[in-house]
Structure formats: structure tokens, C-alpha cells
Amino acid sequence: MEHPEFMQIRRAVRRSLATLRATDTGDPLALVGLSGGADSLALAAAVAAEAGKAGVRAGALVVDHGLQTGSDRVAEAAAAQARELGLAPVVVRRVEVASAGGPEAAAREARYAAFSAVATEVGAAAVLTAHTRDDQAEQVLLALARGSGTRSIAGIPGRRPLAAGVELVRPLLGDDPEISRATTEAACAELGLSPWHDPHNRDTSYARVRVRETVLPTLADELGPGAVAGLARSADLAREDADALDDWAGRVVDVLLLPAGADRLSCKLQQTQGTGDDPDGSAAQRWRIDAEGVAVLGGLPAAVRQRAIHRLARERFGVTLTREHTLRIAALVTHWAGQGPVFVPGIRVTRAGGELTFEPQRGSPRGAHSRQAAR
Structure with a gap:
């Protein structure tokens, strides 16, 4: 049969x-x-x-x-x-x-x-x-x-x-x-x-x-x-599109994580050195994207840029960001007008001197912002 x-x-x-x-x-x-x-x-x-x-x-x-x-x-x-x-x-x-x-x-x-x-x-x-x-x-x-x-x-x-x-x-x-x-x-x-x-x-x-x-x-x-x-x-x-975009974003982040001077895209994510004014050791978890890297991020398609930010937050800080959060961080790249830090769950992102700095955010963002302004 x-x-x-x-x-x-x-x-x-x-x-x-x-x-x-x-x-x-x-x-x-x-x-x-x-x-x-x-x-x-x-x-x-x-x-x-x-x-x-x-x-x-x-x-x-x-x-x-x-x-x-x-x-x-x-x-x-x-x-x-x-x-x-x-x-x-x-x-x-x-x-x-x-x-x-x-x-x-x-x-x-x-x-x-x-x-x-x-x-x-x-x-x-x-x-x-x-x-x-x-x-x-x-x-x-x-x-x-x-x-x-x-x-x-x-x-x-x-x-x-x-x-x-x-x-x-x-x-x-x-x-x-x-x-x-x-x-x-x-x-x-x-x-x-x-x-x-x-x-x-x-x-x-x-x-x-x-x-x-x-x-x-x-x-x-x-x-x-x-x-x-x-x-x-x-x-x-x-799924084909999402796989391609995720792969692209992953390769961007891999390049961002290269040490300074690596012979690939000039977009480099570098761990900053701790200072004496760091009793909780959070400086060891601070990361920055240099000015060349910010320019590269700004030139990426929005879908790739948002994915790269999302991945960076997940891999380096263990945080899962919403679209609203990634857009707020991306605005420091694409719509820079001298605005202050962006606070998202677990992370504070600051732009200064053309560079972006990512660091852990613990406690109230309001208190953290006040301490930063007092430095």
C-alpha cells in the first residue's frame, strides 16, 4: 500500500x-x-x-x-x-x-x-x-x-x-x-x-x-x-537576512575587540587602564571605541550598527538591550550634538573627544551622573 x-x-x-x-x-x-x-x-x-x-x-x-x-x-x-x-x-x-x-x-x-x-x-x-x-x-x-x-x-x-x-x-x-x-x-x-x-x-x-x-x-x-x-x-x-546581518555585526565587533594597531578596520575597542579613583574595580571593565572606530560605526547600515551595539553589550557586560536602548547609544554616533551620557541597564555610555566609552553602571544613573560631573 x-x-x-x-x-x-x-x-x-x-x-x-x-x-x-x-x-x-x-x-x-x-x-x-x-x-x-x-x-x-x-x-x-x-x-x-x-x-x-x-x-x-x-x-x-x-x-x-x-x-x-x-x-x-x-x-x-x-x-x-x-x-x-x-x-x-x-x-x-x-x-x-x-x-x-x-x-x-x-x-x-x-x-x-x-x-x-x-x-x-x-x-x-x-x-x-x-x-x-x-x-x-x-x-x-x-x-x-x-x-x-x-x-x-x-x-x-x-x-x-x-x-x-x-x-x-x-x-x-x-x-x-x-x-x-x-x-x-x-x-x-x-x-x-x-x-x-x-x-x-x-x-x-x-x-x-x-x-x-x-x-x-x-x-x-x-x-x-x-x-x-x-x-x-x-x-x-x-532567517537568511538575519543570519547575514548577525554575521556582519559579529565581524564588526571582532574587529572592534582587536588591540590598537591591528591591521584590519581602524575601528578598535580598547580596554582602558584602571586608576586610583576606582575602588570597585569597574575601570577594568571600561571599554572605548576610538574616533576612527566611531566614524566606522557611523558609516554602517543601521541594522548592522544596532546589532553590533547589542552584541557588544551582551558579550562584554552580560546585558541584553532593547531596541530603544541600542538606538539611544547609536544616537551618540549618528546624532552627536554634545549630549551627556546615555544610561541603559547595566551600562553607561559616554562620548567625549570623539570617542565612546562603555562602562558598568551600578546603582542610580542620577547619582552616577552627578559623580562624573564632579570629577
């Missing part, structure tokens, strides 16, 4: 397993993150069918969030299906979902913590999850509604580090073949598998469910059936 939809999923899985095998010269173990829903069940079946040919061992990990009555029975049923498919080991892990914050975010944090812990315990090289192109389209719409940047609009990454030596892989996110939720449901029907239907996926108190149940169907009705696929392709394009 032919299984055309299932074969599309196998094709997507085959590519991911081949990549995993190529990067692991041993006998890699991949765990499927299995909820029992159509997406993860179809993925589990495809991994079971392809793993041996790819030279990969395949198991499953079922996370019981404990958020619904009978969740333990649902988890055990999913584990039983994994064993029937031939996956081993099959691990069921109960987690505690924090009450603080949104329930979706808390459940996701608990789930990925379990992925990381179990993968490390059993020596897995990867955890595979079943996000599809529909999930990608939902992510793009949610990012657009928040006014997020290119990186957020790029959506869910196809793979990323999960823990030391463990990668999180999403085989069904690629554009060739394009795997939708309809594909996974059809594949389960072809194979005679009975997926679990999570009632939370129908709860319209969640923004993602409203996007899935109302917004995307309306877009498809009004703009045509290709609208959802178009959103997922937008994520692909945005």
Missing part, C-alpha cells in the same frame, strides 16, 4: 538523520519528543522507519506536564505507541510547570529542560521535535503582531544547541518537502495510528490557538490557500 503523505515526512526525516550521522562519528542516539499528537506521532513513525538506514539509534521522550487530569495515562499511551514503532529507549518524564508567568511559556520551559536533562542522561546526540510549516506560519504572525525584528520574524530555527553535546532538531520545518499539519494527520491515517488530540490546542484563551483556529483560516479564505505557506517562506527569507 502506498503512503504518499508519510513518504514526504520520511523524506524530511531522512535528510535530518543524515546530517546528524555526518556530524557524529560514533553511534548517535536521537530522541523524538513525543506528545502523542499527530505531528509528533507521524515524526516518530518516520524516524523509526529511517533511523536504521541512516546508522542512527532512535528512541522517544514523552514529557508529562501534569496540567490535565489523566495526563499520566496520555503519556503512557504515547510511550506505548513509541515502543510499538520500535523506538528504544522510551523515557517518560513528569515535570513541574511553574505557576509564574504565562502557562504556555512555563510549560515550554519545563519541557525543554526535560529534553536537555534526559538527552544528557541517556547520551543522546539530538532531540527531534515535530514543528511543521503551520507552526512556522503561526510564529511569524505572532512576531509581526509584537512588532519584533527580523530574527523573531525568522521564526522557529530548524536546529539549535540544546545542551552540551546535544542538538535540538526540527526535521519538519524545511521547505522541501513542505510538511503541514494536514500532512501529519494524513500520514497517521495512512498508517492506522491514533493520535491524541490535546484539548489545550482548542483553548482560545491562548493567542497561538486563536491564530491557528481563526486568523490563519481567515487569511487562507481571503488571500488564497497559499497564504500560510507564504508566511512560512517569509520566515525562511527573514
Whole structure:
């Protein structure tokens, strides 16, 4: 019997397993993150069918969030299906979902913590999850509604580090073949598998469910059936742009971090020397961009300049800045009119003599500004 939809999923899985095998010269173990829903069940079946040919061992990990009555029975049923498919080991892990914050975010944090812990315990090289192109389209719409940047609009990454030596892989996110939720449901029907239907996926108190149940169907009705696929392709394009811009900004920062006199761009970030008037040692963490470097920053495209500032703050001060913060710092470069220091969380940035100085900011910015003026 032919299984055309299932074969599309196998094709997507085959590519991911081949990549995993190529990067692991041993006998890699991949765990499927299995909820029992159509997406993860179809993925589990495809991994079971392809793993041996790819030279990969395949198991499953079922996370019981404990958020619904009978969740333990649902988890055990999913584990039983994994064993029937031939996956081993099959691990069921109960987690505690924090009450603080949104329930979706808390459940996701608990789930990925379990992925990381179990993968490390059993020596897995990867955890595979079943996000599809529909999930990608939902992510793009949610990012657009928040006014997020290119990186957020790029959506869910196809793979990323999960823990030391463990990668999180999403085989069904690629554009060739394009795997939708309809594909996974059809594949389960072809194979005679009975997926679990999570009632939370129908709860319209969640923004993602409203996007899935109302917004995307309306877009498809009004703009045509290709609208959802178009959103997922937008994520692909945005990711390419974001990767390129991040790489450019990273190379700029690498040059900024060169010692004076290095034979590359003249934009140099140099650690200033401590002085006697530095009881807390903060001078050892002060960094400056010289006048030539400020000129280089001013000539960069805004997207690269903002990314470079954001990266500098994260790497040198452990601070994650918002767009508002990076723009305020960038104004010292692009709209210099003799203004005083810029204070952002954890950092004070000052321009003087054509140079920018970055240093830690502790306590009240008002007090820090007064002390600086008194020097």
C-alpha cells in the first residue's frame, strides 16, 4: 500500500538523520519528543522507519506536564505507541510547570529542560521535535503582531544547541518537502495510528490557538490557500537576512575587540587602564571605541550598527538591550550634538573627544551622573 503523505515526512526525516550521522562519528542516539499528537506521532513513525538506514539509534521522550487530569495515562499511551514503532529507549518524564508567568511559556520551559536533562542522561546526540510549516506560519504572525525584528520574524530555527553535546532538531520545518499539519494527520491515517488530540490546542484563551483556529483560516479564505505557506517562506527569507546581518555585526565587533594597531578596520575597542579613583574595580571593565572606530560605526547600515551595539553589550557586560536602548547609544554616533551620557541597564555610555566609552553602571544613573560631573 502506498503512503504518499508519510513518504514526504520520511523524506524530511531522512535528510535530518543524515546530517546528524555526518556530524557524529560514533553511534548517535536521537530522541523524538513525543506528545502523542499527530505531528509528533507521524515524526516518530518516520524516524523509526529511517533511523536504521541512516546508522542512527532512535528512541522517544514523552514529557508529562501534569496540567490535565489523566495526563499520566496520555503519556503512557504515547510511550506505548513509541515502543510499538520500535523506538528504544522510551523515557517518560513528569515535570513541574511553574505557576509564574504565562502557562504556555512555563510549560515550554519545563519541557525543554526535560529534553536537555534526559538527552544528557541517556547520551543522546539530538532531540527531534515535530514543528511543521503551520507552526512556522503561526510564529511569524505572532512576531509581526509584537512588532519584533527580523530574527523573531525568522521564526522557529530548524536546529539549535540544546545542551552540551546535544542538538535540538526540527526535521519538519524545511521547505522541501513542505510538511503541514494536514500532512501529519494524513500520514497517521495512512498508517492506522491514533493520535491524541490535546484539548489545550482548542483553548482560545491562548493567542497561538486563536491564530491557528481563526486568523490563519481567515487569511487562507481571503488571500488564497497559499497564504500560510507564504508566511512560512517569509520566515525562511527573514532567517537568511538575519543570519547575514548577525554575521556582519559579529565581524564588526571582532574587529572592534582587536588591540590598537591591528591591521584590519581602524575601528578598535580598547580596554582602558584602571586608576586610583576606582575602588570597585569597574575601570577594568571600561571599554572605548576610538574616533576612527566611531566614524566606522557611523558609516554602517543601521541594522548592522544596532546589532553590533547589542552584541557588544551582551558579550562584554552580560546585558541584553532593547531596541530603544541600542538606538539611544547609536544616537551618540549618528546624532552627536554634545549630549551627556546615555544610561541603559547595566551600562553607561559616554562620548567625549570623539570617542565612546562603555562602562558598568551600578546603582542610580542620577547619582552616577552627578559623580562624573564632579570629577
